Amino acid sequence: xxxxxxxxxxxxxxxxxxxxxxxHGIPATVCEAEPSPAARSQGGLLDIHxxxxxxxxxxxxxxxxxxxxxxxxxxATRILDTDGTVLFDQTDDGTGTRPxxxxxxxxxxxxxxxxxxxxxxxxxxxxxxxLGEGRHEVTFADGTSLVTGLLVGADGAWSxxxxxxxxxxxxxxxxxxxxxxxxxxxxxxxxxxxxVGGGSLIAPAPxxxxxAHRERNDTLHVYVGLARPRDWFDAAETADPAAVVARIAxxxxxxxxxxxALITAGDTAPVVRPLYALxxxxxxxxxxxxxxxxDAAHLAAPNGEGANLAMLDGAELGRxxxxxxxxxxxxxxxxxxxxxxxxxxxxxxxxxxxxAMTAPALAAVFAGHEQP
Numbered sequence: 001x002x003x004x005x006x007x008x009x010x011x012x013x014x015x016x017x018x019x020x021x022x023x024h025g026i027p028a029t030v031c032e033a034e035p036s037p038a039a040r041s042q043g044g045l046l047d048i049h050x051x052x053x054x055x056x057x058x059x060x061x062x063x064x065x066x067x068x069x070x071x072x073x074x075x076a077t078r079i080l081d082t083d084g085t086v087l088f089d090q091t092d093d094g095t096g097t098r099p100x101x102x103x104x105x106x107x108x109x110x111x112x113x114x115x116x117x118x119x120x121x122x123x124x125x126x127x128x129x130x131l132g133e134g135r136h137e138v139t140f141a142d143g144t145s146l147v148t149g150l151l152v153g154a155d156g157a158w159s160x161x162x163x164x165x166x167x168x169x170x171x172x173x174x175x176x177x178x179x180x181x182x183x184x185x186x187x188x189x190x191x192x193x194x195x196v197g198g199g200s201l202i203a204p205a206p207x208x209x210x211x212a213h214r215e216r217n218d219t220l221h222v223y224v225g226l227a228r229p230r231d232w233f234d235a236a237e238t239a240d241p242a243a244v245v246a247r248i249a250x251x252x253x254x255x256x257x258x259x260x261a262l263i264t265a266g267d268t269a270p271v272v273r274p275l276y277a278l279x280x281x282x283x284x285x286x287x288x289x290x291x292x293x294x295d296a297a298h299l300a301a302p303n304g305e306g307a308n309l310a311m312l313d314g315a316e317l318g319r320x321x322x323x324x325x326x327x328x329x330x331x332x333x334x335x336x337x338x339x340x341x342x343x344x345x346x347x348x349x350x351x352x353x354x355x356a357m358t359a360p361a362l363a364a365v366f367a368g369h370e371q372p
Contacts, residue, residue: 004026004027004028004148004149004150005021005026005027005028005029005148005149005150005152005321006028006029006030006031006136006138006146006148006150006151006152007028007029007030007031007152007154008031008125008138008151008152008153008154008155008159008160008161009030009031009032009033009153009154009155009156009159009294009296010030010031010032010034010107010111010119010121010154011107011154011155011156011294011310012103012106012107012110012294012307012310012311012314013154013293013294013307013310013311013313013314014030014152014154014155014293014294014314015030015107015110015111015114015119015314016056016057016059016060016110016310016311016314016315016318017152017154017293017313017314017315017317017318018030018114018118018119018314018318019060019061019062019110019113019114019318020059020060020314020315020317020318020319020322021318021321021322022113022114022115022118023060023061023318024318024319024321024322026318026321026322028118029118029120029146029148030114030118030119030120031119031120031123031125031138031140031146032119032120032121032122032123033122033123033124033125033141033155034121034122035121035122036121036122037107037108037111037121041104042102042103042104042107043103043104044102044103044213044215044221045071045074045100045101045102045103045200045213045215045221046100046101046102046103046106046307046308047075047098047099047100047304048066048098048099048100048101048106048307048308049097049098049304049305049308050097050098052305052308052309052311052312053307053308053311053312054066055312055315056308056311056312056314056315056316057311059315059316059318059319060110060113060315062109062110062113065109065113066101066106066109067099069101069102069105069106069109070099070100070101071099071100071101071102071215071216072092072094073091073092073198073199074092074099074100074198074199074200074213074214075092075096075098075099075100075199076090076091076092076197076198076199076200077089077090077199077200077202077366078090078196078197078199078200078201078202079201079202079203079204079359079362079363079366080195080201080202080203080256080259080359081203081358081359081360082203082205082252082254082255082256082259082359083255083256084195084256084258084259087359087360087363088362088363088366088367089197090366091198092198092199100199100213102215102216103307122142123140123141123142123144124140124141124142125138125139125140125141125155125160125161126139126140126141126160127139128151128160128161128164130164131147133288133289134149134150134288134289134290134328134329135147135148135149135289136148136151136164136289136290138151148289149289149328150289150290150291150321150328151164151289151290151291152290152291152292152293152317153290153291153292153293153296153297154292154293154294154296154310154314155296156294156295156296156299157170157276157295157296157299158170159292159295159296161290161292161296162292162296162297164287164290165284165285165287165290165291165292166282166283166284168278168279168282169278170276170277170278170299171276171277171278171279172230172274172275172276173275173276173277173301174227174228174229175225175226175227175228175275175301175355176225176226176228176230176233176272176273176274176275177211177223177224177225177226177272177273177275177302178223178224178226178244178248178263178270178271178272178273179221179222179223179224179270179271179272179273180222180224180263180266180267180268180269180270180271181219181220181221181222181266181267181268182219182220182222182262182265182266182267183217183218183219183267184218184219185214185218185219185220186218187218188267189220189261189265191258191261192212192220192258192261192262192265193214193218193220194258195212195258195259195261195262196212196213196214196220196262197214198214199213199214200212200213200214201213202354202359202362203255203259203359204354204355204357204358204359204362205358205359206355206356206357206358207226207227207355207356208224208225208226208227208251208252209224209225209354209355210222210223210224210225210252210255210259210262210263211223211224211225212262220262222262222263222266224248224252224262224263225354225355226248226251227355230274233272233274236248236272241269241270244269244270244272245263245264245266245270248263248270249263249264275301275302276299276301277299277300277301278298278299278300280300280344280347281340281344281347282297282298282343283340284336286329286332286333286336288329289328291317291332291335291336293310293313293314293317293339294306294309294310294313294314295310297313297339297343298339298343298346298347300343300346300347303346305346309342309343309346312342313339313342316335316338316339317331317335317339320332320334320335321335352365
């Protein structure tokens with residue numbers, strides 16, 4: 001099979017690219033390893049920024065649909081000290097610039113905006129061969145293959161497309177998060193629900209943090225951050241779920257019980273998510289007929305920008321291709337130069353490293369009183 005534009009990965013960035021190309025009359029095929037849109041959970045809340053994520057959705061002509069899935073009140077932010085003292089408490093008055101949505105709902109919105117058949121599910125890329133003149137052959141785990149004139153790697157941290165361009169690989173950042181959920185919080189976990197408040201909670205200390213988001217349907221989504229070697233978490237994962245919870249909770253000995261309950265009262269087995277990043281400033285020389293976007297291009301430790309940057313990458317790549325009809329290489333050159341700078345700027349330290357901060361220092365930053 002021959003296609004003009006093939007996007008590997010049906011994440012947010014790849015889908016925005018496909019949507020923008022569609023608006024400009026450029027057909028694209030999205031190949032996704034997952035067997036269906038519902039194959040796995042799509043993660044929690046995303047704050048969609050007015051300087052990157054929202055412009056991407058505007059380019060995709062989906063702002064009305066986006067506003068329809070925004071969760072009112074979820075921009076509220078609360079910072080607690082380890083003893084439970086509330087140091088910062090900002091409500092959501094509806095004027096904020098980072099409205100929150102469920103990642104899965106945003107992904108479905110993008111899927112629904114594409115022509116039927118654009119996304120081909122169950123297509124896990126296992127081999128990619130350069131054919132010359134900008135063409136590539138992609139072979140999938142099911143034995144099928146296709147040849148494409150433009151190949152876009154939107155396939156995340158462990159991209160199969162990235163090695164065509166660079167030898168850079170993700171490295172462990174020294175931190176991991178442990179994830180769990182508390183369901184029906186108001187009735188089953190009232191103390192935890194009161195502690196979290198209406199939006200997001202952050203309880204930081206150097207090397208350890210508790211984050212929680214209030215999601216749709218009265219669900220609390222909890223992320224526990226720890227700066228520990230990868231093998232420390234490997235050892236934890238070999239134990240039964242209760243033992244994992246106990247080991248993680250022990251790292252927060254002495255913290256307020258209403259905070260540690262967010263760890264111990266989870267309704268789901270804890271899931272360890274190691275955090276990886278590509279070297280900041282990763283670049284490559286222009287190679288005909290192939291490029292990357294999102295985490296495939298500039299994976300970084302979570303800083304609130306990843307999904308937003310991926311969507312903006314997709315929108316900018318789509319618009320640049322449309323602006324250079326018949327000259328794909330000129331489009332890719334222009335796109336990559338801008339994307340490299342955008343990614344580097346996002347990765348530059350801004351003085352806030354929650355992983356190393358105390359709660360009073362973070363609260364002061366949020367209140368705008370001082371920089372840490």
